[in-house]
Amino acid sequence: MADHNPFPGENNTGHFWDDNIRELNNPPPQWWMIALWASLAWFILYGLLYPMFPVMPWQSQESGGFTRGILGWSSIQEFERGMEQVTAVRAQYEDRIADMSAEEILADPGLTQYTLASAKVIFGDYCAACHGSGGQGNPGYPVLADDDWLYGGSLAKITETITNGRKGAMTAHKDILTEAEVDRLARFTVELADGGEGSEAGWALFNEKGCTACHGQAANGILAELPDGTIVTVGAANLTDSIWRFEPGGYESARHTILYGVNQPGIENTRDAVMPAFGDAGGNLEGKLDSNQIKKLAVYVHSLGGGQ
């Protein structure tokens, strides 16, 4: 501290070093100080209005761990209000869908659009894991976007499939047929799938071994067609089209299926093909779908590309 001020008239504080280094008294501008105090006031006001100060931070807000604020605002309330708004927007569609059949929904372009958007989420949650995000299927899990259906592609059949699930069955023939017979039948299915007529010997063996019981007289998986057009199947594959039930398709796949069957208990290498039931069979909705959701899903799956 110098006794005399060598820089009179300058707004210095009177602190000097090395003759000419001195501390100047330059307070922050007034607007800056106003902004500072305004920020502080804001902080306190905010803290009073909104949850902020931890009183007992080891406790949750509900049990008084934090000040709740005068306004009583909380993010979970805001979220719930938002969800209520969404539900209110959807209600106009949901109410109508609840009273309509899947066929009626498909006949209304606006409702179909809503249903497809809404069901896409349900499909992603419950179906996409096996059938793929766009119904493109996975090895062992059928493609939903094509026109080949094991149990029928009408809205009624799709609804039935989703509600009750499906579990196909095919006998394992490794102890029933000879190696040569299995070979002949496997080659027979390849002939049919490639668009051929099928050899006479193949048809003979197909009929003789009782394959018709499930795959039908025409090997197309259809057992009977009712007068109203409904098709009766037991879920056996249509052997005459070019789509294979089990990947990768072709001779080896067919031979494997004939030898070990589908869903045969106690048989090693048997094909595993089970679709779980998503309906509310026992009145217990846990993790399953209600009838509205199933209705929407049926419309969605029907619209993927192969609905009948």
Added chain:
Amino acid sequence: MNETPSRSSGAAIDALYAEAHHWDVNTGDETIHAKRIPGKWRRIKWLAASVWLIFFLGPYLRWNGHQAVLFDIPNRQYHLFGVTVLPQDFWMLSLLLLFFAILLAVVTALAGRVYCGYFCFQTVWTDVFTWIEEKLEGSPPQRRHLDKAALDARKLRIKLTKHTLWLLIGFFTGFSFVAWFYGAWPLWRDFFVGNANLAVYVSVALFTGGTYLLAGWLREQVCFWLCPYARIQGVMLDRSTIVPTYDVARGEPRARLKKGEPTAQPSAGDCIDCNQCVAVCPTGIDIRNGQQEGCITCGLCLDACDAVMDKVGRPRGLVRYASLDEAQGRPVKAMLLRPRVWVYTAILGLALVGIVYGLSSLAAIELKVLHERAPMFVQLSDGSIQNKYTLKVLNKSEQDLSVRIRAESAVPISLIGAEEPLRTTSGEVKPMIVFVKIKRSDLDGERMPITFQATTELDNGNEINAERESAFFGPARGGTDE
């Protein structure tokens, strides 16, 4: 440490400080009370400022029973006279912005901060605010006197009137701004009875407060310390840019006129150091120090100097619009010889062509085609391949249209799902799912081009088409054939 260098460098620093003391930088310590005098540039300034009347009156223009220009944000429609622009056409906005950015650049390169001096809302609003101030409080000395005077009934009355008028102007600025978006008639109907939405009230409040603060209190400080344009425009000037210039050769040395002396002193320059150029400057600078960041090139000092020169019987133009080259006696390059002018003009032209093309080719419908990706394609039971497409048809016309969809490719295809025409609603996008089926034997690759076409007929019988290219995907050759 060695004593001598530190002492000498200390002295040098002291010299720097002494020099800094003479730097005259306007930091708003003192309110600038500029004198207003009539003149040529003053008239031009009012004329240029009157362009802003469009801002206040534009929302009341009608066109075919609608507001002529309405930026309808809630409905995402932008009405420009007969044309409706939807967000999908907003690439034109970027061209419009480019156009004005380059216009700013070209004007600045040629004639300096013309925008700042004549058109900028900060300049214009400040001008109007200070005009009101002068009407109420009197000339600059009277205003300074009033500012210093103790608060009495008269001062209170004057100040109250002034601030009320300022706030009113601020309010109508905000109100007119919102009218472009909300619609002028609905705004008058809803605003004063509390029926407008919160965004409207907040916007008007922000504009009212902002205008009052910026034009009433901050004034030239905005140009000095807040405005980015001022900085950008400053660096775009060059030696040939025409700006208000003090003719140093003619003016110096300055000499004050004294009573009784002849008006022509051979030894002195033409500047009589009357400081009128400083007195009228709205940013409070001295143009005789040369072009500087505070100069908004408004030309008011030209009027002031010319008036004084007329009085003392010397030629006008001691302060005039001139380039640095001209002022320093260098050869002046013709405007058209400067490459800058050509480059700017070319960009301006391109942007303009784009906007005109965009506005003239706004189709009534727009078609978008989204190819399904999961799965890319599906094999059907008869062996043919099916692709799924989501079509989105945007109806930009003002009527509901029935749109027919067709698809074409090099090979025979069947289009499923487009048998019925799509009903579209004015101003909305309607999605539609269609399937395209191609026989396996007709496929000649994994990817084939396919063209979708949407056709519709307007009420006036005009047929309108929209086309979109997409692709059809199939399995790789020989991939899953066996």
